[in-house]
Amino acid sequence: MNxxxxxxxxxxxxxxxxxxxxKSAKLFSDYSSVYVLMDENVEKYCLDLFLKSVPxxxxxGFIKIPAGESSKSxxxxxxxWQSLTNLGAGRDSLLINLGGGVVSDIGGFCAGTYKRGMxxxxxxxxxxxxxxxxxxxxxxxxxxxxxxxVGLFIDSKAVITDPxxxxxxxxxxxxxxxxxxxxxxxxxxxxxxxxxxHRSYKEVEEWNDIIIRSAKxxxxxxxxxKGERNVRKILNFGHTVGHAIESHFLKSDKPIxxxxxxxxxxxxxxxISAHIEQLECNNVGEITERIDLSFQRLNISEKDIPELMQxxxxxxxxxxxxxxxxxxxxxxxxxxxxxxxxxxxxDSIRFYINNKKCE
Ligand SMILES: NC(=O)c1ccc[n+]([C@@H]2O[C@H](COP(=O)([O-])OP(=O)(O)OC[C@H]3O[C@@H](n4cnc5c(N)ncnc54)[C@H](O)[C@@H]3O)[C@@H](O)[C@H]2O)c1
Numbered sequence: 607m608n609x610x611x612x613x614x615x616x617x618x619x620x621x622x623x624x625x626x627x628x629k630s631a632k633l634f635s636d637y638s639s640v641y642v643l644m645d646e647n648v649e650k651y652c653l654d655l656f657l658k659s660v661p662x663x664x665x666x667g668f669i670k671i672p673a674g675e676s677s678k679s680x681x682x683x684x685x686x687w688q689s690l691t692n693l694g695a696g697r698d699s700l701l702i703n704l705g706g707g708v709v710s711d712i713g714g715f716c717a718g719t720y721k722r723g724m725x726x727x728x729x730x731x732x733x734x735x736x737x738x739x740x741x742x743x744x745x746x747x748x749x750x751x752x753x754x755x756v757g758l759f760i761d762s763k764a765v766i767t768d769p770x771x772x773x774x775x776x777x778x779x780x781x782x783x784x785x786x787x788x789x790x791x792x793x794x795x796x797x798x799x800x801x802x803x804h805r806s807y808k809e810v811e812e813w814n815d816i817i818i819r820s821a822k823x824x825x826x827x828x829x830x831x832k833g834e835r836n837v838r839k840i841l842n843f844g845h846t847v848g849h850a851i852e853s854h855f856l857k858s859d860k861p862i863x864x865x866x867x868x869x870x871x872x873x874x875x876x877x878i879s880a881h882i883e884q885l886e887c888n889n890v891g892e893i894t895e896r897i898d899l900s901f902q903r904l905n906i907s908e909k910d911i912p913e914l915m916q917x918x919x920x921x922x923x924x925x926x927x928x929x930x931x932x933x934x935x936x937x938x939x940x941x942x943x944x945x946x947x948x949x950x951x952x953d954s955i956r957f958y959i960n961n962k963k964c965e
Contacts (some may be wrong), residue, residue, distance in 0.1 A: 610768075611818045612827065619764040620825060622736075623818045626768040627659035633727065633764055637700035641668045641693060643686065643713040648705040649828035651774040652731045656704055659768075667693035670934060671712070678712050680756070686716040690895045690934040692723075697721045703762075706732035706779070707739030707864070710762075711754070714745030727764045731771040733783025733813075734865060737790070737820040740765050742828035742838075751857055752920060753849055759833060769814050780807050782865025784900055785844075787816060789872060790823040792893065793840045796938030798823070806899040839942035842923055843932045844872035847954065850917035854910060862904065869901040874954035878946055879933040880964050889937055890964035904961055911952050914921060918951065 621630040634640060642665055644653060649670060657663065669689040671677040694848035695701070703713030703726055709727045716824050717726035730740035772780075776886060784807035791799035802810075810816065824841070831838040848871025855862045876893045879885035906914075917963015923930060932942040957964070 611822065615829060618761050620741075620767075620821075621764070621828065622767040622821050624769055626766050626815050627656070627729075627770065628763065630766045631660045633664050633766075634660055634700070634702075637698070638664065639695065639699040640664055641667050641669060641690060641695055641699060642701060642702045642704055643669045643671070643709055643716075644704045645671050645677065645706075646710055647673045648731055652704060652771050655728060655770065666695070666699070669693075671709070671823065673708075675708060675748065675856065675864075678708050678754075680747060683712060683716050683747055686712065687720055690716070691721050695720070695724065699724055700763075701726040702729055703727070703740075704729045704731060705735070706730065707735040710735055710740045711745050711757070711879065712747055714743075714760060714762060715747055715757050716784070717737045718745060718758050723760070725763045727766065728762045729766045729768075732775060732779050733774065733817070734773060734779065734786055735771070735783075736767045736817055737783060738786040738824055740767065741821060741824045743832055748856070751853060753853055753856070759818045761832075763895050767817065767843075769817055772813065777808070778863055781874070781900055782863035784810075785865030785868040785897075787820045788897065788900075789841070789844055789868065792872070792876075792934060792937060793843050793932070793940035794827070794938060795819065795823050799937055804894075804896060804899070808900075840932045840940035842942070843934065843940050844868045844875050846918060846921060846923055846929065846931055847871040847874040847914070847951065849921055850914045851904065851906065853917045854906075854914055855904075862874050866901060866904060869897050870904050870906070872960060873897055874951075875931060876934060877954045877957045877964055878931060878950055879935070881950060882944060883935050883941065883948065885934045885936060887964040889934075892937075894896075894964075903958070906955070908956070908959065911955050915948060915952065915953060 610626040613620040671806040700716040705709045728740035730736045742759045746754045749755035852867035872956045929946045
């Protein structure tokens with residue numbers, strides 16, 4: 607077994623890769639009382655494994671939320687604050703967010719606001735949270751059908767990422783995480799783009815190195831720009847159109863995963879990149895082909911475009927009514943704050959819907 611990647615930034619400690627759980631176990635001994643937040647699937651598939659890997663962990667209480675995006679709500683935040691209160695958690699206690707992006711988002715938000723802030727550690731158990739959601743200090747809940755409408759930037763004390771958890775992950779969540787891995791490759795890591803190659807996520811056999819590489823990409827960015835004032839914005843590639851699509855489906859009775867929305871968003875935004883940045887059309891073709899290997903096209907039609915545009919106008923990334931995008935200049939290189947006219951965005955959605963060729 608390889609050793610995990612270890613990084614201590616003075617404010618956050620990262621342990622990433624096979625063996626991370628065992629290697630980091632000593633971290634928990636700093637806390638006298640520990641609470642574990644998880645969802646029902648994580649309790650079933652990951653809790654025993656976690657507890658066995660950290661012998662001697664003094665857990666004072668377990669807090670459970672239902673699985674799924676609908677748990678990222680104010681009602682579940684109240685449940686978590688109430689449980690912490692009932693269980694007697696103090697500011698010197700530790701909350702462990704054991705789970706996917708839903709758990710780390712709402713858990714970080716609740717820990718960051720409970721008694722004006724209690725420490726927390728993220729132990730991500732989905733591909734998406736291992737390479738993305740658990741890293742970078744963005745926490746929050748959905749509100750009024752809008753994704754991540756209420757939240758705060760706050761760092762976890764540590765992120766402990768062990769691929770061992772992923773053995774029980776359902777295929778749709780491998781797929782969802784793969785969208786963000788692909789994004790990291792496209793915006794900043796051409797070598798990763800090569801490693802991923804022309805294959806679907808189902809054909810990847812060796813994940814450890816991909817997870818380490820992709821998580822390091824995100825760490826590199828957020829270390830430079832935690833508050834998303836400049837370079838961090840490139841992580842939003844695929845997410846302006848993608849978030850609108852995700853919110854659109856969140857309102858329907860057929861919600862989709864975050865990754866499915868981002869995959870569709872990346873196709874649209876790659877096309878926009880070819881029209882106002884210098885990305886070549888053959889690169890758009892390559893990106894589209896590769897994304898299509900892993901993701902089926904979503905059921906969106908011309909009549910959905912006005913609603914998607916309206917949802918985009920409510921996006922936190924839209925300033926003074928201007929649509930500012932993070933786009934690709936070339937494979938492995940992104941730029942941010944590019945103003946895009948609404949008509950071009952609408953056309954990019956048509957490009958996606960009609961499965962057109964970039965020319
Ligand atoms: N904060 C950020 O920077 C950031 C970045 C990207 C995404 N996100 C957020 O992350 C969320 C999506 O994250 P996600 O895809 O991890 O979703 P998730 O947390 O809902 O997990 C997906 C599913 O997998 C289950 N699960 C978790 N670990 C498992 C395991 N090891 N084995 C079996 N099942 C397991 C969960 O119960 C759930 O049903 C979204 O809310 C998104 O907005 C946040």
